[in-house]
Amino acid sequence: MIIEKPGAFVTPEFLIRQATLPWEIGGAASLRHRTFVTEQGIFPTHDRDEVDKIALPLVAISTMASEADEVVGTVRIHETDPQVWWGSRLAVAPGYRRVGRLGAELIRLAVGTAHARGCKLFLAYVQMQNVPLFEKLHWTGMGTRDLHGHPHMKMRADLAAYPPIEDPARGWMALTKQRAA
Numbered sequence: 056m057i058i059e060k061p062g063a064f065v066t067p068e069f070l071i072r073q074a075t076l077p078w079e080i081g082g083a084a085s086l087r088h089r090t091f092v093t094e095q096g097i098f099p100t101h102d103r104d105e106v107d108k109i110a111l112p113l114v115a116i117s118t119m120a121s122e123a124d125e126v127v128g129t130v131r132i133h134e135t136d137p138q139v140w141w142g143s144r145l146a147v148a149p150g151y152r153r154v155g156r157l158g159a160e161l162i163r164l165a166v167g168t169a170h171a172r173g174c175k176l177f178l179a180y181v182q183m184q185n186v187p188l189f190e191k192l193h194w195t196g197m198g199t200r201d202l203h204g205h206p207h208m209k210m211r212a213d214l215a216a217y218p219p220i221e222d223p224a225r226g227w228m229a230l231t232k233q234r235a236a
Contacts, residue, residue: 070123071160072226073168074112082126083112090146097203102144109133113164113223115147115157127151130161132169140169142179158185160229162192166212167220177214180207192216 074080084103091102115128130145142165147157166177180200181189186208190196193216197209 068118068121069127069157069160069229070114070116070118070226071164071229072114072116073164073223074114074126074129075224079114079116079126080112082116083114083129083131086126086129086146086148087144089148091144094149097205106131106133106143110143111168111223113161113168115151115161115229117151128157128161130165132165134169134172134174138173138175140172140174140177142166142169142177145179145185156229158188159192162189162212163217164220164223164226166214166217168223170214170217171219171221171223174214177212177217179210179212181210182207186210 074083087102091097092100110131110133113130113132114126117124117127128147128151130142132140132142134140142162145158145161147161151157166174169177178197179189179194180202181194183199183206186196189208189210193213194210195213197211199206199208201207
């Protein structure tokens with residue numbers, strides 16, 4: 056008899072919302088560090104900058120028995136000029152990248168939150184490997200630029216595709232399924 060080892064358990068439910076609790080904010084910062092410093096080597100020691108002082112951190116949180124468990128995705132948004140918003144530092148933990156929709160849900164929360172706050176233009180510099188995802192989500196490329204030694208595409212969201220989200224701290228439950236390996 057052959058017994059197959061089951062794959063790692065990944066919850067099918069995630070909370071998508073603005074980080075408001077200290078553990079959520081710390082979890083977002085830790086995930087960003089693991090992604091942009093440790094894994095990708097984009098930053099030598101940390102990815103923190105002046106934007107963090109004004110940005111709204113948004114998170115995807117895994118659940119266990121319907122209770123919040125850990126931050127497994129994050130993005131931050133901020134307003135640079137009246138009605139001009141930027142998204143940055145989108146990250147999903149490696150073990151959750153094969154889970155459908157987490158990045159897309161965070162993007163939806165980011166643009167929808169800014170839209171509710173009067174955004175008329177939402178922009179992001181997107182790593183080249185992520186451009187196809189953003190294009191599927193109604194974003195348009197505006198040219199490439201090297202940031203921190205890596206090529207990025209400046210992209211603009213089509214705000215008509217993103218209804219305003221008035222209460223990002225409330226967020227929503229995203230039901231996802233794991234894609235086949």
